[in-house]
Amino acid sequence: MNDFLPPPDKLITKEDNSKVTILLSKKSISFFKAQSKKSGVPYQSMIKKVLDLYADKFAHK
DSSP: OOOOSSOHHOOOOOOOOOOOOOOOOOHHHHHHHHHHHOOOOHHHHHHHHHHHHHHHHHHHE
């Protein structure tokens, strides 16, 4: 039987990231931190995903 799952090193995708400093409202940070506690996903990752989705949506318009 063939294993259909890729090896662990193929599951991790490397992204070209840049570290930035950004000022966000306290209400936004509170929201993402609360969601982070519920989901177990780091709040910084959640914010990054929202920004990536926004950029993807409007990058080609």
